[in-house]
Amino acid sequence: MTWRIRLLALALALLATGLWACGDDSDDNPDSGTLPEPICLEPGDGPYALSFTDATEELGLGPSGLKITGSLVSIADVNGDHWPDIATSKASAARETPEAPTGLYRLLLNNGDGTFEDATFTSGLFTARDGTEGRTSTFVVFADLDNDGDKDAFGAVTEDQDNTAALLDHSSVYFNDGAGAFTIGPEQSFTAAAVDPVVGVAFLDYDHDGTLDMFMGHHYGHYGYTNTTMQSPLFQGDGAGNFTDVTEAAGVATVPFTSAAAPAGNTHKPTWGVTACDLDGDGWTDLLTSSYGRQYNQTFRNTGGAYENMILTSGYASDDNEEYSDNQFFLCFCEAHPHNAACVGAASPSIYCDGLENNWTVGSDDQPWRLGGNNSNAVCGDVDNDGDTDILAVALRHWHIGQSSDMTELLINDGFPATELTRPGNDATGLTRTHASSWNEGDLGGLMADFDNDGKLDVLVASSDYPDTFSLLWQQQADGTFVEVGATAGTRVVRSHGIAVVDYDRDGDYDVVSGTSLMRWEPTDDPPAPDDAYAYVLRNDTGAASNKIMLHLRGSGASGGANRDAIGARVTVTAGGTTYTREVMGPYGLDGIQNDELMIIGIGGACTADSVTVRWPSSALTEETFTDVLANYVLVVEEGAGLVYRSLEEYAPAP
Numbered sequence: 001m002t003w004r005i006r007l008l009a010l011a012l013a014l015l016a017t018g019l020w021a022c023g024d025d026s027d028d029n030p031d032s033g034t035l036p037e038p039i040c041l042e043p044g045d046g047p048y049a050l051s052f053t054d055a056t057e058e059l060g061l062g063p064s065g066l067k068i069t070g071s072l073v074s075i076a077d078v079n080g081d082h083w084p085d086i087a088t089s090k091a092s093a094a095r096e097t098p099e100a101p102t103g104l105y106r107l108l109l110n111n112g113d114g115t116f117e118d119a120t121f122t123s124g125l126f127t128a129r130d131g132t133e134g135r136t137s138t139f140v141v142f143a144d145l146d147n148d149g150d151k152d153a154f155g156a157v158t159e160d161q162d163n164t165a166a167l168l169d170h171s172s173v174y175f176n177d178g179a180g181a182f183t184i185g186p187e188q189s190f191t192a193a194a195v196d197p198v199v200g201v202a203f204l205d206y207d208h209d210g211t212l213d214m215f216m217g218h219h220y221g222h223y224g225y226t227n228t229t230m231q232s233p234l235f236q237g238d239g240a241g242n243f244t245d246v247t248e249a250a251g252v253a254t255v256p257f258t259s260a261a262a263p264a265g266n267t268h269k270p271t272w273g274v275t276a277c278d279l280d281g282d283g284w285t286d287l288l289t290s291s292y293g294r295q296y297n298q299t300f301r302n303t304g305g306a307y308e309n310m311i312l313t314s315g316y317a318s319d320d321n322e323e324y325s326d327n328q329f330f331l332c333f334c335e336a337h338p339h340n341a342a343c344v345g346a347a348s349p350s351i352y353c354d355g356l357e358n359n360w361t362v363g364s365d366d367q368p369w370r371l372g373g374n375n376s377n378a379v380c381g382d383v384d385n386d387g388d389t390d391i392l393a394v395a396l397r398h399w400h401i402g403q404s405s406d407m408t409e410l411l412i413n414d415g416f417p418a419t420e421l422t423r424p425g426n427d428a429t430g431l432t433r434t435h436a437s438s439w440n441e442g443d444l445g446g447l448m449a450d451f452d453n454d455g456k457l458d459v460l461v462a463s464s465d466y467p468d469t470f471s472l473l474w475q476q477q478a479d480g481t482f483v484e485v486g487a488t489a490g491t492r493v494v495r496s497h498g499i500a501v502v503d504y505d506r507d508g509d510y511d512v513v514s515g516t517s518l519m520r521w522e523p524t525d526d527p528p529a530p531d532d533a534y535a536y537v538l539r540n541d542t543g544a545a546s547n548k549i550m551l552h553l554r555g556s557g558a559s560g561g562a563n564r565d566a567i568g569a570r571v572t573v574t575a576g577g578t579t580y581t582r583e584v585m586g587p588y589g590l591d592g593i594q595n596d597e598l599m600i601i602g603i604g605g606a607c608t609a610d611s612v613t614v615r616w617p618s619s620a621l622t623e624e625t626f627t628d629v630l631a632n633y634v635l636v637v638e639e640g641a642g643l644v645y646r647s648l649e650e651y652a653p654a655p
Helices: 003-016 328-336
Strands: 052-054 072-076 085-089 105-110 116-118 139-143 152-156 172-176 182-184 198-204 213-218 234-237 243-245 271-277 286-291 298-302 307-309 374-381 390-398 409-411 443-449 458-463 472-476 482-484 496-502 511-516 536-540 547-554 570-575 578-583 599-604 608-615 623-630 634-638 642-646
Touching (some): 072 511, 152 198, 198 286, 578 599
Antiparallel strands (some): 458 472, 458 496, 547 599, 570 608, 608 623
16 A cells, blocks of 8 residues: 555544544745645544554565665755655775675665665766766765755765775765756865774754854774874865865864873764754754763864863763773773782672783773763754753663663753753663673664654664664653653664664654664574665654644755754744754764654644744844644745745655
């Protein structure tokens, strides 16, 4: 059954149960005095039982069709038809061969009729600077980098000491002609060093000049060697796809790593993800890094076009658990060095220590700056609907490292920066999980989205690369706590790696695309290892039955106005006695997680919003407020041009 038929069936079911929905295809501006017919759903009180269907084969994307594979996922409408397209990647350092592709990366165009078209090599997105089709591409993210109204691309190539000599390609900007045909941009370097270990990209307009800038995360130059960590740079965009390094001038510079400098937190980090969002609500985009190597995460607060270092004062650097007495490397050290003063009272190790006797350094590994987490993502969102931006910190964790290693958890904002972000703990929030005697939490991706459109953000975490890892979906309950429902909801993907939300069928709720990984499969794993890193599309069968405010925002791109993608815009919706706050964001986290640009704000049983306010990321932080706004239409809002209603069918017409 096609999605259009499913939508019709849903409408008939709602009518049969006494609900009502009526509407037309009017796109009248409400300021003209003419409104479309209201569409009102009556789902009752949320949360609503979540149900997803694996639609991969149905969409022709499974092994018998286009065979979508990849660990990483980015969503963008590359050809401007409002049907979101899917890009995936296996994060390889190799070139692809168009004549016999192995699925190192894919670009799949959404045809709007329940099918997708493979545009990997016809789009030009993977054409090298020398004209060769099939360039190296670790991951790709999208944004309007030249302010002409379409989605350009940044093709990232991770270069470190282990692969640089063999690489034929480097990170590059690709320009879109508006119809999804890409050409490579000017040659430019994104590092001052001999290597460019880019692992994350976030777009923002840090100085509110109307053009997008780029914050880039750098990992180890040589994996595992802390002295090879590098600056994560900030680049200012000129609106033509050229970028200038403004790291020092903007105030986000860090210093080379030394043990003496490490306690201050301001050293180069083995960054694993970068995020740009407005933590303090002042309209200026702040910057977060997620650090690997159990080092401090970093926070830089934007004070109006220049940044303040808040690494040790934000509450985001690490949790306050610095207990390492159950770290098995420490215990192996103590078994081999029982007379060391640090080992008084140490327990016996629970692992075989041969070769691990000196994998612990007293005076370094026992210091607070080394007792944080292997953090992969910082996810921003107002999880408690109090009007400010909270954080989901996503971290990879192993049982043998012990309790000091930070876990995936929520950080609550109750007045940042005057008040530090707080960590209520997973026992309080419900983001708990159970384990066997030995375990790994391979949390490499995370997002927050309101999947049932009840007005409360839910949490989806991708966990991968180790046995018994899979995606976890925590649904927020009426009291603000969370319950893990992935198995019953149908979202549990084994070895889920990169994830994104996308309303691929344009029915008004967020579906899920999940990549997977082939790392560390064991012969005893159940299920057994697949023959490829397949990606999956999970259709949301719940959220369309609840009311929602859907927005497509477009900045003017004028000097001093908002960037064309409206990245950094703040939206507040008041409906049913609750105010919901959302922010337009680009890619974030490890290897560029990127979601659908259509903003869907669930409002549960409310059929209208008392008000919708958009604060633009312009030099004047201009606000526009619309009142008595009807739900269940797409609100197309151009900066300074008012609001236009479009039905879903008008917004994304069927072919």
